Amino acid sequence: xxxxxxxxxxxxxxxxxxxxxxxxxxxxxxxxxxxxxxxxxxxxxxxxxxxxxxxxxxxxxxxxxxxxxxxxxxxxxxxxxxxxxxxxxxxxxxxxxxxxxxxxxxxxxxxxxxxxxxxxxxxxxxxxxxxxxxxxxxxxxxxxxxxx
Amino acid sequence: xxxxxxxxxxxxxxxxxxxxxxxxxxxxxxxxxxxxxxxxxxxxxxxxxxxxxxxxxxxxxxxxxxxxxxxxxxxxxxxxxxxxxxxxxxxxxxxxxxxxxxxxxxxxxxxxxxxxxxxxxxxxxxxxxxxxxxxxxxxxxxxxxxxxxxxxxxxxxxxxxxxxxxxxxxxxxxxxxxxxxxxxxxxxxxxxxxxxxxxxxxxxxxxxxxxxxxxxxxxxxxxxxxxxxxxxxxxxxxxxxxxxxxxxxxxxxxxxxxxxxxxxxxxxxxxxxxxxxxxxxxxxxxxxxxxxxxxxxxxxxxxxxxxxxxxxxxx
Numbered sequence: 020x021x022x023x024x025x026x027x028x029x030x031x032x033x034x035x036x037x038x039x040x041x042x043x044x045x046x047x048x049x050x051x052x053x054x055x056x057x058x059x060x061x062x063x064x065x066x067x068x069x070x071x072x073x074x075x076x077x078x079x080x081x082x083x084x085x086x087x088x089x090x091x092x093x094x095x096x097x098x099x100x101x102x103x104x105x106x107x108x109x110x111x112x113x114x115x116x117x118x119x120x121x122x123x124x125x126x127x128x129x130x131x132x133x134x135x136x137x138x139x140x141x142x143x144x145x146x147x148x149x150x151x152x153x154x155x156x157x158x159x160x161x162x163x164x165x166x167x
Numbered sequence: 168x169x170x171x172x173x174x175x176x177x178x179x180x181x182x183x184x185x186x187x188x189x190x191x192x193x194x195x196x197x198x199x200x201x202x203x204x205x206x207x208x209x210x211x212x213x214x215x216x217x218x219x220x221x222x223x224x225x226x227x228x229x230x231x232x233x234x235x236x237x238x239x240x241x242x243x244x245x246x247x248x249x250x251x252x253x254x255x256x257x258x259x260x261x262x263x264x265x266x267x268x269x270x271x272x273x274x275x276x277x278x279x280x281x282x283x284x285x286x287x288x289x290x291x292x293x294x295x296x297x298x299x300x301x302x303x304x305x306x307x308x309x310x311x312x313x314x315x316x317x318x319x320x321x322x323x324x325x326x327x328x329x330x331x332x333x334x335x336x337x338x339x340x341x342x343x344x345x346x347x348x349x350x351x352x353x354x355x356x357x358x359x360x361x362x363x364x365x366x367x368x369x370x371x372x373x374x375x376x377x378x379x380x381x382x383x384x385x386x387x388x389x390x391x392x393x394x395x396x397x398x399x400x401x402x403x404x405x406x407x408x409x410x411x412x413x414x415x416x417x418x419x420x421x422x423x424x425x426x427x428x429x430x431x432x433x434x435x436x437x438x439x440x441x442x443x444x445x446x447x448x449x450x451x452x453x454x455x456x457x458x459x460x461x462x463x464x465x466x467x468x469x470x471x472x473x474x475x476x477x478x479x480x481x482x
């Protein structure tokens with residue numbers, strides 16, 4: 020099966036000119052499937068962690084958003100325990116003008132600014148709202164335990 | 168990544184200009200690209216919110232979401248307007264890009280010395296071409312009134328015009344500018360060929376259309392009627408996008424070319440493969456990881472037993 024030009028172009032750019040703190044490597048058997056790592060942004064409780072994600076480009080990409088999921092356990096109000104991510108640009112605000120690069124940047128930004136008012140992991144979000152200090156501490160601990 | 172080597176040749180990117188002697192051209196290069204396919208604009212159209220995309224790209228996009236990909240404003244296919252001048256500019260750039268890139272290649276690749284270190288003359292290359300290439304950056308070029316080739320005024324007056332006039336009746340030099348001047352006379356700028364004006368856009372597919380009617384429609388346009396209902400529907404929809412986009416092009420192609428492209432497009436879409444493929448993959452996968460699965464199942468059972476016995480003992 021041949022790949023659409025746009026996917027080839029994006030892959031080529033991701034490999035030749037990677038975003039700082041982000042890697043995305045296509046799977047050898049399936050070039051629509053990427054192994055992704057995102058470094059925890061500095062200043063966030065995820066600093067020092069290396070988070071693994073999987074990213075898949077569906078047939079209808081770019082008309083449909085890429086499917087992205089965290090593989091590394093992470094304590095974050097917008098990421099549930101299955102690694103699913105609650106992010107507008109992956110859902111209703113997806114547009115074919117966006118690309119893998121911009122999506123990964125958005126996810127990195129989401130790590131810097133958790134949004135407990137639009138939660139996916141309810142318990143985490145509750146903790147974040149009621150005792151932020153403690154939530155950040157837990158996030159830091161999880162980063163040390165799972166994201167090294 | 169051996170799989171990429173073949174198509175990579177045709178993949179261009181604004182960053183290609185980064186090591187050229189004129190890196191700013193990357194700006195023009197990216198401006199002329201469609202925000203959806205990231206390739207140079209083909210048959211560009213303007214939306215009601217003033218954004219421009221390839222006709223086929225925005226039609227495909229509006230198929231799934233009636234919003235502009237750039238500003239998220241509501242946009243409709245019927246509101247799209249073609250921009251023929253931009254189509255001409257974009258296709259000019261696409262055509263001339265390789266040569267342009269070549270001419271702005273850093274003169275010495277292995278020395279750190281920057282621009283304009285004059286290369287030693289290569290005797291194999293016709294002198295006229297060589298001198299033109301060298302002067303191109305400094306002097307404004309003028310067009311030969313006979314053959315429409317561009318060159319320096321000096322060159323035109325001293326040698327070219329005489330030889331050009333002498334050759335004219337016998338055989339115009341076979342360079343590209345002659346062809347372009349031929350087209351210039353044939354068609355006024357920003358005009359589509361006559362045959363396009365007789366064609367009308369195909370209306371979008373009614374999702375409630377009966378399968379028989381759908382097959383009739385496919386047959387009418389000489390498209391294959393193979394595959395499932397969903398496959399036929401997708402095929403028809405894509406053809407409508409391609410057909411309507413073709414009518415927005417300053418250089419539209421024949422319907423047969425469109426059908427060819429459609430078949431190529433289906434190749435990039437796993438839809439054309441049967442569901443059997445994935446089942447086969449699944450079976451292969453199961454065989455390959457049989458041991459691991461067995462081990463996991465064993466572990467899970469052991470865990471279950473442990474929990475059960477624990478529960479029993481606590482009860």
